[in-house]
Amino acid sequence: MTVDAADRRERVAGLMSGLRLLTVRPALILGLAFLLVPLLVAAVERHRLGAGVIELGAYQFNLRPSDEHVLGTDGYGRDVLGMLSFGLWPTLQVGLVAGVTASAIGTFLGLLSGYARGWIDWTVRGLADVLLGIPVLPILVVVAAFLGSVSVSSLGVVIGLVAWPFTTRVIRAQVLSLRDAPYIEMARLSGARRSGILVFELLPNLLPYVMAGFVGAVSGAILASVGLQILGLGSFGLPTLGLMLDAAYQGGALSRGLWWWFVPPAALLVLIFVGLFLISLAVDEFANPRLRKRAT
Protein backbone atom coordinates (compact mmCIF):
# COMPACT_ATOMS: atom_id res chain seq x y z
CA MET A 1 0.00 0.00 0.00
CA THR A 2 2.64 2.49 1.00
CA VAL A 3 4.88 1.32 -1.82
CA ASP A 4 2.03 1.71 -4.25
CA ALA A 5 1.30 5.22 -3.06
CA ALA A 6 4.94 6.23 -3.31
CA ASP A 7 5.10 4.71 -6.76
CA ARG A 8 2.00 6.59 -7.84
CA ARG A 9 3.33 9.82 -6.46
CA GLU A 10 6.54 9.29 -8.39
CA ARG A 11 4.66 8.64 -11.56
CA VAL A 12 2.56 11.75 -11.15
CA ALA A 13 5.70 13.75 -10.43
CA GLY A 14 7.26 12.35 -13.60
CA LEU A 15 4.24 13.31 -15.63
CA MET A 16 4.22 16.77 -14.12
CA SER A 17 7.85 17.33 -14.96
CA GLY A 18 7.04 16.29 -18.52
CA LEU A 19 4.22 18.84 -18.62
CA ARG A 20 6.43 21.46 -17.03
CA LEU A 21 8.90 20.91 -19.82
CA LEU A 22 6.19 22.04 -22.21
CA THR A 23 5.45 25.20 -20.28
CA VAL A 24 9.00 26.13 -19.34
CA ARG A 25 10.76 25.57 -22.65
CA PRO A 26 9.78 28.25 -25.13
CA ALA A 27 11.97 26.56 -27.74
CA LEU A 28 9.83 23.43 -27.57
CA ILE A 29 6.58 25.33 -27.94
CA LEU A 30 7.91 27.45 -30.77
CA GLY A 31 9.32 24.35 -32.50
CA LEU A 32 6.07 22.44 -32.22
CA ALA A 33 4.17 25.49 -33.45
CA PHE A 34 6.42 25.71 -36.50
CA LEU A 35 5.35 22.18 -37.42
CA LEU A 36 1.75 22.05 -36.25
CA VAL A 37 0.48 25.42 -37.50
CA PRO A 38 1.49 24.74 -41.13
CA LEU A 39 -0.01 21.24 -40.86
CA LEU A 40 -3.26 22.69 -39.63
CA VAL A 41 -3.35 25.39 -42.30
CA ALA A 42 -2.50 22.76 -44.94
CA ALA A 43 -5.35 20.53 -43.77
CA VAL A 44 -7.84 23.40 -43.98
CA GLU A 45 -6.56 24.52 -47.38
CA ARG A 46 -6.66 20.96 -48.75
CA HIS A 47 -10.28 20.79 -47.80
CA ARG A 48 -11.07 24.26 -49.16
CA LEU A 49 -9.22 23.95 -52.46
CA GLY A 50 -9.77 20.30 -53.36
CA ALA A 51 -7.39 18.03 -55.29
CA GLY A 52 -8.37 19.59 -58.63
CA VAL A 53 -6.16 22.63 -58.14
CA ILE A 54 -2.94 20.59 -58.32
CA GLU A 55 -3.77 18.74 -61.53
CA LEU A 56 -1.46 19.46 -64.45
CA GLY A 57 -2.77 22.36 -66.46
CA ALA A 58 -5.61 23.15 -64.04
CA TYR A 59 -4.97 26.86 -64.57
CA GLN A 60 -2.84 29.13 -66.71
CA PHE A 61 0.90 28.71 -66.30
CA ASN A 62 3.10 30.93 -64.13
CA LEU A 63 0.35 33.22 -62.82
CA ARG A 64 1.55 35.81 -60.34
CA PRO A 65 0.05 35.72 -56.84
CA SER A 66 -3.42 37.25 -56.93
CA ASP A 67 -6.70 37.11 -55.04
CA GLU A 68 -7.68 33.97 -56.90
CA HIS A 69 -4.30 32.23 -56.43
CA VAL A 70 -2.80 33.51 -53.22
CA LEU A 71 0.63 32.12 -54.12
CA GLY A 72 0.19 32.05 -57.89
CA THR A 73 0.48 29.02 -60.16
CA ASP A 74 3.55 27.04 -61.17
CA GLY A 75 5.00 26.23 -64.59
CA TYR A 76 2.54 23.34 -64.99
CA GLY A 77 -0.54 25.39 -64.18
CA ARG A 78 -0.93 24.05 -60.64
CA ASP A 79 -1.97 26.24 -57.71
CA VAL A 80 1.15 26.78 -55.57
CA LEU A 81 -0.77 27.05 -52.30
CA GLY A 82 -2.51 23.79 -53.20
CA MET A 83 0.83 22.13 -53.96
CA LEU A 84 2.14 23.23 -50.56
CA SER A 85 -0.98 22.01 -48.77
CA PHE A 86 -0.91 18.61 -50.44
CA GLY A 87 2.87 18.32 -50.35
CA LEU A 88 3.50 19.11 -46.69
CA TRP A 89 2.22 15.86 -45.22
CA PRO A 90 4.08 13.44 -47.57
CA THR A 91 7.24 15.46 -46.91
CA LEU A 92 6.86 15.05 -43.15
CA GLN A 93 5.76 11.44 -43.56
CA VAL A 94 9.17 10.40 -44.91
CA GLY A 95 10.69 11.82 -41.74
CA LEU A 96 8.19 10.19 -39.40
CA VAL A 97 8.55 6.74 -40.98
CA ALA A 98 12.33 7.03 -40.90
CA GLY A 99 12.24 8.32 -37.33
CA VAL A 100 10.05 5.44 -36.12
CA THR A 101 12.19 2.86 -37.96
CA ALA A 102 15.49 4.29 -36.73
CA SER A 103 14.24 4.69 -33.15
CA ALA A 104 12.82 1.17 -33.00
CA ILE A 105 15.98 -0.49 -34.35
CA GLY A 106 18.28 1.88 -32.51
CA THR A 107 16.60 1.47 -29.13
CA PHE A 108 16.35 -2.30 -29.43
CA LEU A 109 19.99 -2.75 -30.44
CA GLY A 110 21.19 -0.17 -27.90
CA LEU A 111 19.41 -1.93 -25.04
CA LEU A 112 20.59 -5.31 -26.24
CA SER A 113 24.17 -4.19 -26.76
CA GLY A 114 24.52 -2.35 -23.47
CA TYR A 115 22.86 -4.99 -21.37
CA ALA A 116 24.15 -8.17 -22.96
CA ARG A 117 27.78 -7.12 -23.50
CA GLY A 118 30.10 -9.83 -24.89
CA TRP A 119 30.03 -10.71 -28.57
CA ILE A 120 26.56 -9.23 -29.10
CA ASP A 121 27.80 -5.86 -27.88
CA TRP A 122 30.93 -6.17 -30.00
CA THR A 123 28.94 -6.96 -33.15
CA VAL A 124 26.33 -4.25 -32.67
CA ARG A 125 28.94 -1.64 -31.87
CA GLY A 126 31.09 -2.58 -34.86
CA LEU A 127 28.06 -2.47 -37.16
CA ALA A 128 26.96 0.89 -35.77
CA ASP A 129 30.43 2.44 -36.06
CA VAL A 130 30.92 1.27 -39.63
CA LEU A 131 27.47 2.47 -40.64
CA LEU A 132 28.15 5.86 -39.01
CA GLY A 133 31.31 6.10 -41.10
CA ILE A 134 29.46 5.69 -44.40
CA PRO A 135 27.87 8.88 -45.75
CA VAL A 136 24.11 8.43 -46.04
CA LEU A 137 23.30 10.45 -49.14
CA PRO A 138 25.54 8.58 -51.66
CA ILE A 139 24.16 5.22 -50.51
CA LEU A 140 20.59 6.51 -50.76
CA VAL A 141 21.31 7.78 -54.27
CA VAL A 142 22.42 4.30 -55.33
CA VAL A 143 19.36 2.70 -53.72
CA ALA A 144 16.96 5.20 -55.27
CA ALA A 145 18.66 5.02 -58.67
CA PHE A 146 18.44 1.24 -58.88
CA LEU A 147 15.03 0.80 -57.33
CA GLY A 148 13.51 3.41 -59.63
CA SER A 149 10.49 5.14 -58.16
CA VAL A 150 10.16 4.56 -54.44
CA SER A 151 7.07 5.18 -52.35
CA VAL A 152 7.16 7.68 -49.50
CA SER A 153 7.05 5.05 -46.78
CA SER A 154 9.65 2.75 -48.32
CA LEU A 155 12.05 5.68 -48.71
CA GLY A 156 11.42 6.43 -45.04
CA VAL A 157 12.18 2.83 -44.09
CA VAL A 158 15.38 2.82 -46.15
CA ILE A 159 16.57 6.04 -44.48
CA GLY A 160 15.62 4.60 -41.09
CA LEU A 161 17.69 1.50 -41.83
CA VAL A 162 20.84 3.62 -42.09
CA ALA A 163 20.01 6.20 -39.40
CA TRP A 164 19.68 3.94 -36.33
CA PRO A 165 23.33 3.96 -35.12
CA PHE A 166 23.02 7.40 -33.48
CA THR A 167 20.26 6.19 -31.19
CA THR A 168 22.02 2.89 -30.54
CA ARG A 169 25.18 4.65 -29.42
CA VAL A 170 23.45 6.95 -26.96
CA ILE A 171 21.16 4.28 -25.56
CA ARG A 172 24.03 1.83 -25.15
CA ALA A 173 26.11 4.38 -23.22
CA GLN A 174 23.15 5.11 -20.94
CA VAL A 175 22.43 1.43 -20.34
CA LEU A 176 26.06 0.87 -19.41
CA SER A 177 25.86 3.62 -16.80
CA LEU A 178 22.49 2.45 -15.46
CA ARG A 179 22.81 -1.32 -15.53
CA ASP A 180 24.53 -1.52 -12.14
CA ALA A 181 22.23 1.00 -10.46
CA PRO A 182 20.76 -0.28 -7.18
CA TYR A 183 17.19 -0.37 -8.46
CA ILE A 184 18.20 -2.58 -11.39
CA GLU A 185 20.09 -4.82 -8.99
CA MET A 186 16.94 -4.95 -6.90
CA ALA A 187 14.81 -6.03 -9.84
CA ARG A 188 17.35 -8.64 -10.79
CA LEU A 189 17.48 -10.04 -7.27
CA SER A 190 13.72 -10.20 -7.07
CA GLY A 191 13.81 -12.52 -10.06
CA ALA A 192 12.65 -10.22 -12.86
CA ARG A 193 13.37 -11.54 -16.32
CA ARG A 194 16.00 -9.86 -18.42
CA SER A 195 13.49 -8.63 -20.98
CA GLY A 196 11.32 -7.33 -18.16
CA ILE A 197 14.20 -5.35 -16.69
CA LEU A 198 15.04 -3.89 -20.08
CA VAL A 199 11.52 -2.82 -20.91
CA PHE A 200 10.10 -1.83 -17.52
CA GLU A 201 13.12 -0.66 -15.56
CA LEU A 202 15.59 0.71 -18.09
CA LEU A 203 13.51 1.95 -21.00
CA PRO A 204 11.44 4.56 -19.08
CA ASN A 205 14.64 6.25 -17.98
CA LEU A 206 15.91 6.32 -21.51
CA LEU A 207 12.86 7.90 -23.13
CA PRO A 208 14.42 11.40 -23.42
CA TYR A 209 17.33 9.86 -25.32
CA VAL A 210 14.99 7.90 -27.55
CA MET A 211 13.10 11.12 -28.23
CA ALA A 212 16.31 12.99 -29.04
CA GLY A 213 17.30 10.24 -31.49
CA PHE A 214 13.82 10.30 -33.00
CA VAL A 215 13.86 14.04 -33.66
CA GLY A 216 17.34 13.76 -35.16
CA ALA A 217 16.26 10.92 -37.46
CA VAL A 218 13.14 12.80 -38.57
CA SER A 219 15.06 15.91 -39.53
CA GLY A 220 17.89 13.89 -41.12
CA ALA A 221 15.39 11.91 -43.18
CA ILE A 222 13.58 15.01 -44.45
CA LEU A 223 16.94 16.58 -45.27
CA ALA A 224 18.03 13.48 -47.20
CA SER A 225 14.73 12.94 -49.01
CA VAL A 226 14.52 16.54 -50.21
CA GLY A 227 18.18 16.24 -51.23
CA LEU A 228 17.39 13.12 -53.26
CA GLN A 229 14.52 14.89 -54.99
CA ILE A 230 16.72 17.84 -55.89
CA LEU A 231 19.11 15.35 -57.45
CA GLY A 232 16.17 14.08 -59.50
CA LEU A 233 15.52 10.83 -57.64
CA GLY A 234 12.52 9.42 -55.87
CA SER A 235 9.50 10.22 -58.01
CA PHE A 236 6.78 9.40 -55.53
CA GLY A 237 3.72 10.19 -57.56
CA LEU A 238 2.78 12.36 -54.58
CA PRO A 239 3.45 16.07 -54.45
CA THR A 240 6.21 16.85 -51.96
CA LEU A 241 8.06 20.07 -51.19
CA GLY A 242 11.28 18.55 -52.55
CA LEU A 243 9.66 17.67 -55.88
CA MET A 244 8.26 21.21 -56.08
CA LEU A 245 11.77 22.62 -55.69
CA ASP A 246 13.10 20.17 -58.27
CA ALA A 247 10.34 21.10 -60.74
CA ALA A 248 10.96 24.81 -60.16
CA TYR A 249 14.69 24.39 -60.65
CA GLN A 250 14.20 22.31 -63.79
CA GLY A 251 11.62 24.76 -65.09
CA GLY A 252 14.09 27.63 -64.83
CA ALA A 253 12.05 29.41 -62.18
CA LEU A 254 15.20 30.98 -60.77
CA SER A 255 16.36 32.58 -64.00
CA ARG A 256 12.84 33.57 -65.06
CA GLY A 257 12.15 35.27 -61.74
CA LEU A 258 9.14 33.09 -60.88
CA TRP A 259 9.82 33.47 -57.17
CA TRP A 260 6.35 32.34 -56.07
CA TRP A 261 7.14 28.87 -57.46
CA PHE A 262 10.17 28.09 -55.31
CA VAL A 263 10.25 30.59 -52.42
CA PRO A 264 7.11 29.18 -50.70
CA PRO A 265 8.30 25.53 -50.61
CA ALA A 266 11.81 26.64 -49.63
CA ALA A 267 10.43 28.86 -46.86
CA LEU A 268 8.15 26.10 -45.60
CA LEU A 269 11.11 23.69 -45.51
CA VAL A 270 13.17 26.27 -43.60
CA LEU A 271 10.29 26.55 -41.12
CA ILE A 272 10.20 22.74 -40.72
CA PHE A 273 13.94 22.43 -40.21
CA VAL A 274 14.11 25.32 -37.74
CA GLY A 275 11.11 23.86 -35.91
CA LEU A 276 12.78 20.45 -35.63
CA PHE A 277 16.01 22.16 -34.56
CA LEU A 278 14.24 24.02 -31.75
CA ILE A 279 12.51 20.84 -30.63
CA SER A 280 15.81 18.98 -30.62
CA LEU A 281 17.44 21.74 -28.55
CA ALA A 282 14.69 21.42 -25.95
CA VAL A 283 14.75 17.61 -25.95
CA ASP A 284 18.55 17.55 -25.70
CA GLU A 285 18.34 19.83 -22.69
CA PHE A 286 15.86 17.49 -21.11
CA ALA A 287 17.94 14.42 -21.93
CA ASN A 288 21.14 16.02 -20.69
CA PRO A 289 20.43 18.15 -17.61
CA ARG A 290 23.98 19.45 -17.61
CA LEU A 291 23.06 21.47 -20.71
CA ARG A 292 20.36 23.29 -18.76
CA LYS A 293 22.89 25.17 -16.71
CA ARG A 294 25.01 26.19 -19.59
CA ALA A 295 22.22 27.59 -21.69
CA THR A 296 23.18 31.21 -22.22
Add this chain to the structure above:
Amino acid sequence: MTLRYFIGRLGFFVAIVWATATLNFVIPRIAPGDPIEDTVARLTAAGQSTEGADELIAAYRAQLGLDDPLVVQYFSYLKAIFTLDLGYSAALFPVRVSTLITDALPWSIGLLTVSTLLAFVIGSLFGALLVWPKTPRLARLALSPFMILSAVPYYLLAILLSFIVAFKLNLLAPTGGTSPGITPAWSIEAIVDIVKHATLPALSIILSAVGFWMLGMRGMMVTTVGSDHMLLAEAKGLRPRTLFWRHGVRTAILPQITALTLALGEVVSGAVLVEVIFGYPGIGGLFYQAIRSNDFPLIQGISIVLAISIAFAILVLDLIYPLIDPRISYRRR
Protein backbone atom coordinates in the same frame (compact mmCIF):
# COMPACT_ATOMS: atom_id res chain seq x y z
CA MET B 1 49.50 1.38 -27.53
CA THR B 2 50.27 3.76 -30.35
CA LEU B 3 50.57 0.93 -32.83
CA ARG B 4 47.35 -0.57 -31.55
CA TYR B 5 45.48 2.71 -32.05
CA PHE B 6 46.94 3.08 -35.52
CA ILE B 7 45.98 -0.44 -36.57
CA GLY B 8 42.55 -0.02 -35.03
CA ARG B 9 41.83 3.15 -37.02
CA LEU B 10 43.23 1.60 -40.19
CA GLY B 11 41.12 -1.51 -39.70
CA PHE B 12 38.09 0.70 -39.25
CA PHE B 13 38.86 2.47 -42.53
CA VAL B 14 39.17 -0.86 -44.36
CA ALA B 15 35.88 -1.99 -42.81
CA ILE B 16 34.11 1.10 -44.15
CA VAL B 17 35.49 0.62 -47.63
CA TRP B 18 34.48 -3.03 -47.49
CA ALA B 19 30.95 -2.20 -46.28
CA THR B 20 30.52 0.45 -48.98
CA ALA B 21 31.68 -1.97 -51.66
CA THR B 22 29.39 -4.70 -50.34
CA LEU B 23 26.37 -2.38 -50.30
CA ASN B 24 27.14 -1.35 -53.85
CA PHE B 25 27.41 -5.00 -54.85
CA VAL B 26 24.18 -6.04 -53.16
CA ILE B 27 21.84 -3.14 -54.04
CA PRO B 28 21.82 -3.64 -57.85
CA ARG B 29 21.35 -7.39 -57.38
CA ILE B 30 18.32 -7.13 -55.14
CA ALA B 31 16.81 -4.45 -57.36
CA PRO B 32 14.22 -5.75 -59.81
CA GLY B 33 15.39 -6.26 -63.41
CA ASP B 34 18.78 -6.79 -64.99
CA PRO B 35 20.81 -3.63 -64.44
CA ILE B 36 22.75 -4.02 -67.68
CA GLU B 37 19.82 -4.68 -69.98
CA ASP B 38 18.03 -1.97 -68.10
CA THR B 39 20.82 0.51 -68.65
CA VAL B 40 21.15 -0.28 -72.32
CA ALA B 41 17.38 -0.21 -72.80
CA ARG B 42 17.14 3.17 -71.12
CA LEU B 43 20.01 4.51 -73.17
CA THR B 44 18.52 3.26 -76.39
CA ALA B 45 15.15 4.68 -75.45
CA ALA B 46 16.78 8.02 -74.78
CA GLY B 47 18.59 7.77 -78.11
CA GLN B 48 21.99 8.06 -76.50
CA SER B 49 25.23 6.41 -77.60
CA THR B 50 23.56 3.32 -79.06
CA GLU B 51 26.46 2.64 -81.37
CA GLY B 52 28.70 1.58 -78.51
CA ALA B 53 26.00 -0.59 -76.93
CA ASP B 54 27.45 -3.98 -77.89
CA GLU B 55 30.91 -3.09 -76.67
CA LEU B 56 29.35 -1.65 -73.56
CA ILE B 57 27.52 -4.88 -72.79
CA ALA B 58 30.68 -6.88 -73.44
CA ALA B 59 32.68 -4.64 -71.14
CA TYR B 60 30.06 -4.93 -68.44
CA ARG B 61 29.81 -8.69 -68.73
CA ALA B 62 33.58 -8.94 -68.43
CA GLN B 63 33.71 -6.45 -65.60
CA LEU B 64 30.96 -8.03 -63.58
CA GLY B 65 31.74 -11.63 -64.66
CA LEU B 66 28.03 -12.26 -64.81
CA ASP B 67 28.40 -15.90 -65.81
CA ASP B 68 30.49 -16.70 -62.72
CA PRO B 69 28.95 -17.86 -59.46
CA LEU B 70 27.88 -15.06 -57.13
CA VAL B 71 30.77 -15.58 -54.69
CA VAL B 72 33.36 -15.24 -57.47
CA GLN B 73 31.56 -12.12 -58.71
CA TYR B 74 31.65 -10.68 -55.21
CA PHE B 75 35.37 -11.17 -54.74
CA SER B 76 36.29 -9.82 -58.14
CA TYR B 77 34.07 -6.82 -57.38
CA LEU B 78 35.85 -6.26 -54.07
CA LYS B 79 39.20 -6.54 -55.82
CA ALA B 80 38.11 -3.96 -58.39
CA ILE B 81 36.96 -1.53 -55.68
CA PHE B 82 40.13 -1.88 -53.60
CA THR B 83 42.22 -1.21 -56.72
CA LEU B 84 39.86 1.70 -57.57
CA ASP B 85 38.85 0.15 -60.88
CA LEU B 86 35.40 1.66 -61.36
CA GLY B 87 34.76 0.59 -64.96
CA TYR B 88 33.34 2.64 -67.83
CA SER B 89 30.74 5.37 -67.94
CA ALA B 90 27.53 4.24 -69.63
CA ALA B 91 26.47 7.59 -71.06
CA LEU B 92 29.94 8.58 -72.32
CA PHE B 93 30.99 5.01 -73.05
CA PRO B 94 34.68 4.86 -73.90
CA VAL B 95 35.45 7.23 -71.02
CA ARG B 96 36.42 5.61 -67.74
CA VAL B 97 34.49 6.52 -64.60
CA SER B 98 37.75 7.26 -62.81
CA THR B 99 38.73 9.82 -65.48
CA LEU B 100 35.47 11.71 -65.05
CA ILE B 101 35.82 11.68 -61.28
CA THR B 102 39.47 12.76 -61.32
CA ASP B 103 38.55 15.72 -63.52
CA ALA B 104 35.77 16.82 -61.17
CA LEU B 105 37.52 16.17 -57.86
CA PRO B 106 39.83 19.25 -57.69
CA TRP B 107 36.80 21.58 -58.06
CA SER B 108 34.99 19.97 -55.15
CA ILE B 109 38.05 19.66 -52.93
CA GLY B 110 38.91 23.33 -53.49
CA LEU B 111 35.38 24.56 -52.77
CA LEU B 112 34.89 22.32 -49.76
CA THR B 113 38.29 22.96 -48.15
CA VAL B 114 38.08 26.73 -48.40
CA SER B 115 34.47 26.99 -47.25
CA THR B 116 34.87 24.50 -44.42
CA LEU B 117 38.03 26.19 -43.13
CA LEU B 118 36.41 29.62 -43.25
CA ALA B 119 33.26 28.37 -41.55
CA PHE B 120 35.37 26.62 -38.91
CA VAL B 121 37.41 29.72 -38.09
CA ILE B 122 34.49 32.17 -38.13
CA GLY B 123 32.11 29.81 -36.33
CA SER B 124 34.58 28.90 -33.59
CA LEU B 125 35.38 32.58 -33.00
CA PHE B 126 31.70 33.55 -32.87
CA GLY B 127 30.92 30.64 -30.57
CA ALA B 128 33.72 31.63 -28.21
CA LEU B 129 32.59 35.28 -28.21
CA LEU B 130 29.03 34.22 -27.47
CA VAL B 131 30.09 32.78 -24.12
CA TRP B 132 32.91 35.18 -23.22
CA PRO B 133 31.74 37.31 -20.27
CA LYS B 134 33.21 40.54 -21.68
CA THR B 135 31.36 40.34 -24.99
CA PRO B 136 28.84 43.20 -25.30
CA ARG B 137 25.20 42.11 -25.14
CA LEU B 138 24.47 43.63 -28.50
CA ALA B 139 27.21 41.61 -30.18
CA ARG B 140 25.85 38.43 -28.62
CA LEU B 141 22.40 39.24 -29.88
CA ALA B 142 23.77 39.91 -33.35
CA LEU B 143 25.59 36.57 -33.44
CA SER B 144 22.71 34.36 -32.31
CA PRO B 145 20.80 34.16 -35.63
CA PHE B 146 23.66 32.14 -37.10
CA MET B 147 22.75 29.31 -34.76
CA ILE B 148 19.28 29.18 -36.29
CA LEU B 149 20.84 29.23 -39.77
CA SER B 150 22.71 26.05 -38.85
CA ALA B 151 19.36 24.25 -39.03
CA VAL B 152 18.78 25.36 -42.64
CA PRO B 153 20.18 22.94 -45.23
CA TYR B 154 22.90 24.26 -47.54
CA TYR B 155 20.82 23.64 -50.64
CA LEU B 156 17.95 25.85 -49.50
CA LEU B 157 20.35 28.71 -48.84
CA ALA B 158 21.89 27.97 -52.24
CA ILE B 159 18.53 28.31 -54.02
CA LEU B 160 17.72 31.58 -52.28
CA LEU B 161 21.22 33.05 -52.73
CA SER B 162 21.32 32.02 -56.36
CA PHE B 163 18.02 33.76 -56.99
CA ILE B 164 18.72 36.95 -55.05
CA VAL B 165 22.42 37.57 -55.69
CA ALA B 166 22.87 36.05 -59.13
CA PHE B 167 19.55 36.53 -60.88
CA LYS B 168 17.99 39.56 -59.17
CA LEU B 169 21.06 41.65 -58.36
CA ASN B 170 23.22 40.27 -61.16
CA LEU B 171 26.24 40.43 -58.90
CA LEU B 172 27.77 37.04 -59.57
CA ALA B 173 27.40 34.30 -62.16
CA PRO B 174 24.56 31.88 -61.34
CA THR B 175 26.08 28.68 -62.75
CA GLY B 176 29.29 26.96 -63.77
CA GLY B 177 32.84 26.95 -62.53
CA THR B 178 34.23 29.41 -65.07
CA SER B 179 32.90 31.84 -67.66
CA PRO B 180 32.60 30.46 -71.17
CA GLY B 181 35.94 30.63 -72.96
CA ILE B 182 38.02 30.66 -69.81
CA THR B 183 39.93 27.53 -68.98
CA PRO B 184 41.42 26.90 -65.56
CA ALA B 185 45.03 28.09 -65.59
CA TRP B 186 47.48 29.89 -63.35
CA SER B 187 46.68 33.32 -64.70
CA ILE B 188 45.22 36.24 -62.76
CA GLU B 189 42.23 36.42 -65.05
CA ALA B 190 41.38 32.72 -64.70
CA ILE B 191 41.84 32.69 -60.94
CA VAL B 192 39.62 35.75 -60.44
CA ASP B 193 36.99 34.12 -62.64
CA ILE B 194 37.13 30.86 -60.70
CA VAL B 195 36.89 32.62 -57.34
CA LYS B 196 33.93 34.67 -58.58
CA HIS B 197 32.08 31.52 -59.62
CA ALA B 198 32.88 29.75 -56.38
CA THR B 199 31.80 32.63 -54.13
CA LEU B 200 28.07 31.86 -54.05
CA PRO B 201 28.42 28.07 -53.54
CA ALA B 202 30.97 28.74 -50.81
CA LEU B 203 28.73 31.35 -49.19
CA SER B 204 25.80 28.90 -49.08
CA ILE B 205 27.96 26.40 -47.20
CA ILE B 206 29.59 28.95 -44.89
CA LEU B 207 26.36 30.72 -43.85
CA SER B 208 24.87 27.48 -42.59
CA ALA B 209 28.07 25.83 -41.32
CA VAL B 210 29.12 28.81 -39.18
CA GLY B 211 26.19 28.08 -36.85
CA PHE B 212 27.20 24.45 -36.53
CA TRP B 213 30.70 25.37 -35.33
CA MET B 214 29.27 28.10 -33.12
CA LEU B 215 27.06 25.63 -31.29
CA GLY B 216 29.95 23.25 -30.68
CA MET B 217 32.35 25.98 -29.61
CA ARG B 218 29.77 27.53 -27.33
CA GLY B 219 29.40 24.24 -25.48
CA MET B 220 33.15 23.76 -25.10
CA MET B 221 33.77 27.36 -24.12
CA VAL B 222 31.22 27.25 -21.30
CA THR B 223 33.17 24.48 -19.61
CA THR B 224 36.45 26.25 -20.26
CA VAL B 225 35.33 29.61 -18.86
CA GLY B 226 34.24 27.95 -15.65
CA SER B 227 37.39 25.89 -15.23
CA ASP B 228 40.12 26.37 -12.63
CA HIS B 229 42.90 27.21 -15.05
CA MET B 230 40.94 30.24 -16.27
CA LEU B 231 40.48 31.42 -12.71
CA LEU B 232 44.19 31.06 -12.09
CA ALA B 233 45.07 32.89 -15.29
CA GLU B 234 42.71 35.70 -14.35
CA ALA B 235 44.15 35.86 -10.85
CA LYS B 236 47.60 36.22 -12.37
CA GLY B 237 46.35 39.47 -13.88
CA LEU B 238 46.84 38.49 -17.52
CA ARG B 239 45.49 40.77 -20.19
CA PRO B 240 41.91 39.95 -21.29
CA ARG B 241 43.13 39.34 -24.83
CA THR B 242 45.65 36.77 -23.66
CA LEU B 243 43.03 35.18 -21.46
CA PHE B 244 40.61 34.87 -24.40
CA TRP B 245 42.98 33.53 -27.02
CA ARG B 246 45.64 31.55 -25.19
CA HIS B 247 43.63 30.23 -22.27
CA GLY B 248 40.08 30.16 -23.58
CA VAL B 249 39.96 29.56 -27.31
CA ARG B 250 43.03 27.36 -27.42
CA THR B 251 41.62 24.96 -24.85
CA ALA B 252 38.12 24.85 -26.26
CA ILE B 253 38.83 24.61 -29.98
CA LEU B 254 40.52 21.23 -30.19
CA PRO B 255 37.44 19.04 -29.58
CA GLN B 256 35.87 20.83 -32.54
CA ILE B 257 38.04 18.62 -34.72
CA THR B 258 36.26 15.57 -33.36
CA ALA B 259 33.01 17.26 -34.30
CA LEU B 260 34.36 17.64 -37.84
CA THR B 261 35.04 13.91 -38.12
CA LEU B 262 31.47 13.21 -37.07
CA ALA B 263 29.88 15.79 -39.36
CA LEU B 264 32.07 15.34 -42.43
CA GLY B 265 29.64 13.00 -44.19
CA GLU B 266 26.82 15.50 -43.91
CA VAL B 267 29.05 18.42 -44.87
CA VAL B 268 30.16 16.67 -48.05
CA SER B 269 26.62 15.55 -48.93
CA GLY B 270 25.40 19.09 -48.41
CA ALA B 271 28.14 20.48 -50.62
CA VAL B 272 27.23 17.96 -53.34
CA LEU B 273 23.71 19.41 -53.46
CA VAL B 274 25.00 22.99 -53.47
CA GLU B 275 27.08 22.10 -56.52
CA VAL B 276 23.93 20.82 -58.20
CA ILE B 277 22.07 24.08 -57.62
CA PHE B 278 24.95 26.14 -59.02
CA GLY B 279 25.83 23.75 -61.85
CA TYR B 280 29.32 23.63 -60.40
CA PRO B 281 31.70 21.32 -62.30
CA GLY B 282 32.68 19.29 -59.22
CA ILE B 283 31.59 15.87 -57.97
CA GLY B 284 28.08 17.13 -57.19
CA GLY B 285 27.57 18.42 -60.71
CA LEU B 286 28.87 15.14 -62.11
CA PHE B 287 26.59 13.15 -59.79
CA TYR B 288 23.63 15.14 -61.07
CA GLN B 289 24.54 14.49 -64.72
CA ALA B 290 25.03 10.80 -63.98
CA ILE B 291 21.60 10.55 -62.35
CA ARG B 292 19.85 12.50 -65.10
CA SER B 293 21.40 10.29 -67.81
CA ASN B 294 20.88 7.02 -65.89
CA ASP B 295 24.61 6.38 -65.95
CA PHE B 296 24.64 3.61 -63.33
CA PRO B 297 28.38 2.86 -63.34
CA LEU B 298 29.12 6.55 -62.83
CA ILE B 299 26.50 6.85 -60.06
CA GLN B 300 28.03 3.90 -58.23
CA GLY B 301 31.57 5.10 -58.87
CA ILE B 302 30.86 8.54 -57.39
CA SER B 303 29.03 7.04 -54.42
CA ILE B 304 32.00 4.78 -53.69
CA VAL B 305 34.59 7.54 -54.16
CA LEU B 306 32.60 9.86 -51.87
CA ALA B 307 32.38 7.23 -49.15
CA ILE B 308 36.07 6.31 -49.43
CA SER B 309 37.26 9.93 -49.45
CA ILE B 310 35.19 10.78 -46.40
CA ALA B 311 36.42 7.68 -44.57
CA PHE B 312 39.98 8.56 -45.54
CA ALA B 313 39.65 12.15 -44.32
CA ILE B 314 38.26 10.86 -41.02
CA LEU B 315 41.17 8.42 -40.76
CA VAL B 316 43.68 11.25 -41.25
CA LEU B 317 41.92 13.49 -38.70
CA ASP B 318 41.75 10.63 -36.21
CA LEU B 319 45.46 9.95 -36.59
CA ILE B 320 46.49 13.62 -36.36
CA TYR B 321 44.23 14.52 -33.47
CA PRO B 322 46.27 12.98 -30.61
CA LEU B 323 49.32 14.82 -31.95
CA ILE B 324 47.75 18.26 -31.64
CA ASP B 325 45.82 17.66 -28.43
CA PRO B 326 48.24 16.62 -25.68
CA ARG B 327 45.32 15.76 -23.41
CA ILE B 328 44.49 12.76 -25.59
CA SER B 329 46.90 9.88 -25.91
CA TYR B 330 46.68 7.22 -28.58
CA ARG B 331 44.33 4.96 -26.78
CA ARG B 332 41.34 2.94 -27.83
CA ARG B 333 38.09 4.78 -27.65
